[in-house]
Amino acid sequence: MAIQVGISACVLGERVRFDGGHKQNRFVVDELSNYVTFKPVCPEVGIGMTVPRPVIRLLQLPSGEERLVETKRQDIDHTDKMNAFTDKIVGQFDELCGYVVCAKSPTCGMERVKLHIANNNTVPGGTVGVYTKRLMAKMPWLPVEEDGRLNDPVLRENFVFRIFTLNDFYKSVRDNLSAKAFVEFHSRYKLVLMAHSPSAYKSLGQMVANIKDWDLDDFYYEYRQLFMDAVKERASRKNKTNVLMHLQGYFKRSLTKEQKAELAELIDSYRSGNQPILAPMALIKHYLREYPDPYLQIQTFIDPYPEELKLRYGL
Ligand code: SF4
Incomplete structure (x- = not known):
């Protein structure tokens, strides 16, 4: 639907x-x-x-x-x-x-x-x-x-991202309520949570780890609220730089010295505000196609919404 x-x-x-x-x-x-x-x-x-x-x-x-x-x-x-x-x-x-x-x-x-x-x-x-x-x-x-x-690029991106996220949550979890569905959904949003709210990254991680102690319906309502509160927080450049460096770490064995240096330079350029996040992300996606990694491939942070919406241009 x-x-x-x-x-x-x-x-x-x-x-x-x-x-x-x-x-x-x-x-x-x-x-x-x-x-x-x-x-x-x-x-x-x-x-x-x-x-x-x-x-x-x-x-x-x-x-x-x-x-x-x-x-x-x-x-x-x-x-x-x-x-x-x-x-x-x-x-x-x-x-x-x-x-x-x-x-x-x-x-x-x-x-x-x-x-x-x-x-x-x-x-x-x-x-x-x-x-x-x-x-x-x-x-x-x-x-x-x-x-x-x-009209504000940061507010627009965050709002549209949350729309796609809530839709994903409903498709993945509400229509298929099980502990497994929550664990899978949460795994896909780890980098997103790292970027938006490092504290929610920890607390929601603990909640999901203890899901067996919960009534599943109670868990659903509590997780939905806490998760949507977390992604409403603005993902700061500092937090997103940390996520990019985390992603970079996954390629340390596959990339040549020059490739690593190029990626590090782009991440640093994003960190200092000289490039939008699109620049390092394009290179990371390229390396991900060349060196597939099952954990990274499922991360929503990589492709949170259709590229055609051009939401990352101003970030
Ligand atoms: S939708 Fe809301 S803002 Fe628009 S005309 Fe109706 S009441 Fe007014």
Whole structure:
């Protein structure tokens, strides 16, 4: 089955905004859509609001509670309807491997959404849109990202990587629940974990080593959350350099002195920021074809997503 990703309908190009417009995102439509099936949702239309419709905003009550109200008629409050809609639709999201939400929206925004208080003031730092806040609380393992943030190469790569990873997890483990499936999945992600979170690399490794002591369902939920938290951490250049050096170690007997020096130079060039990771990875993949190694060949770090997405160009 194709990878399924939820999306704010306006980001996909549907004219569902309050003013009848959309917020289509080119990367989503032109590139990501070649690899995933989008499930568009406009929560405001979902609760019966019209297009066009009155502008709404988030209002913080003196009690601290956040309410979704109409800007010109703050006595018209859509919060309860929106929460009920969210609870119902999240029940249909079992297959989702990610979610792209629309920035700044009081319904869909993921961060720094304006939160109004009395006298036309706003709360510093803002808040999360009422729909997205509930979605993330109910599915804390799900990769969620805003349309605008996808223009940042580092955030884009991490988000897309997590989508492919969660899909891989579901195919490998959920649809085939067994200790063996977990061990195999975890083995393929060792280098990924080393790059994203050396501490999770250790703790998840210990968890998998002790899997026989767990109830398999409990293990599934715990591992999914901890694993998805770990890969959400940014893979630093330092950590990725360590992984490249680790990979380099596997070729120490096969390569000539000159080949080793060339690879070491490329890794160092990546470490100092003069080359993208693509450069040493291309050479490593070349050597891997020439000198196959069963452990390295299964490592997701080598080919985490389709090359055509060009996600490693800016890293
Ligand atoms: S931001 Fe969300 S609620 Fe607003 S138009 Fe887009 S999908 Fe609908």
